[in-house]
Amino acid sequence: YRNTAAAQKNRKLSDAQEQKVKVRYESGEPLPKIASDYGVAPLTISIIARRRGATSRTLRQHTVCDDAFATITPAGGYFIGLIMADGWVRPKINSFGISLSNGDGAHVETLRQFLGYSGKITQRPARQNNSPCASMSIVSAPIVRDLARYGIVARKSLSAKASEEVANDRNFWRGAIDGDGTLGWNAIDGLRYPYIQLVGSLAAVPPRRLALL
Numbered sequence: 001y002r003n004t005a006a007a008q009k010n011r012k013l014s015d016a017q018e019q020k021v022k023v024r025y026e027s028g029e030p031l032p033k034i035a036s037d038y039g040v041a042p043l044t045i046s047i048i049a050r051r052r053g054a055t056s057r058t059l060r061q062h063t064v065c066d067d068a069f070a071t072i073t074p075a076g077g078y079f080i081g082l083i084m085a086d087g088w089v090r091p092k093i094n095s096f097g098i099s100l101s102n103g104d105g106a107h108v109e110t111l112r113q114f115l116g117y118s119g120k121i122t123q124r125p126a127r128q129n130n131s132p133c134a135s136m137s138i139v140s141a142p143i144v145r146d147l148a149r150y151g152i153v154a155r156k157s158l159s160a161k162a163s164e165e166v167a168n169d170r171n172f173w174r175g176a177i178d179g180d181g182t183l184g185w186n187a188i189d190g191l192r193y194p195y196i197q198l199v200g201s202l203a204a205v206p207p208r209r210l211a212l213l
Contacts, residue, residue, distance in 0.1 A: 011040050018048050025049040026094060026141040027066065062119035066142040069150070077171030079111050084152050084160055084172075085179025091154055094144050097137035099124070105134035107178070112136060115143075 013021065017038060024034050026049075031042040038045075069076050087098040100108055108121050115138065122135045147153075150172075151163040166172040177183070182197040 011038075011044075013038060013040070013048065018052055021045055021048050022052040022054045023141075025054050028094065028139055028141065062117060062138075064118070064138055064140050064143070065116040066140050068115050069143055069146040072166065072169060072172075074171045075114055077166060077169040078175040078178075079114060080147070080150050080152070080166055081172040081175025081177075082107065082111070082179045083147065083175075084150075084156065084162070085176045085181075087152070089144055089147055089152055089154055089156070091144055091148070093139070094141040095137055095139045096144055096147060096152075097135060099133050099135040102132045102134055108134045108136050 021034060021038065025031075025045060031045050034045050035042040069080060072080070083096065083098055086100055087096060089096040098108060098111065102123070105121070105123075112119075112121060117136070117138055119136070119138065122137075124133050124135055126132045149163060150166050151161050162172065162176075177196060177198055180199050182199075184195055184197070185192045186195050187193075
């Protein structure tokens with residue numbers, strides 16, 4: 001045991017290996033598993049991660065498909081838009097989530113299934129002017145990075161802007177409108193016209209984007 005501990009203490013990892021350690025650390029992978037793969041002590045993994053500037057993490061207790069948003073699918077595009085409108089991200093702890101009124105709780109459940117998330121949806125009671133809602137918060141560094149690539153970042157309500165990867169995706173805009181938009185009819189000069197309204201920072205989009213719908 002002493003010889004093994006000494007070998008672990010003296011073992012040095014290459015730059016490439018340390019970078020991979022950082023990525024695995026940020027994804028929430030257990031320290032003993034990472035340490036075992038590289039033949040070092042778990043404490044060494046923590047030291048390497050901090051030295052490489054790894055973001056703080058919350059060890060997750062549930063499974064999730066980390067590459068759910070790695071590429072844009074019809075369902076993925078829709079949920080990216082919905083999260084842009086009604087979700088949040090917390091990069092410092094590699095988490096993201098969404099909260100919808102109970103009347104739209106089925107959307108949260110569908111998202112949970114799409115992500116392959118093994119955790120539960122939290123039912124929150126009404127507070128002040130807010131109605132009861134269904135919420136879900138998930139830890140996944142890869143998903144948080146992918147969401148940032150699409151324009152979903154911390155404090156997005158002040159600066160949300162769809163990246164070019166999703167700006168021309170009709171499913172993305174359908175999700176965004178489901179979250180922060182309205183469909184209806186306007187009467188002008190005795191004639192009725194359908195309209196689409198999008199509020200929030202995403203409202204400042206070229207009309208041609210909405211023509212994709």
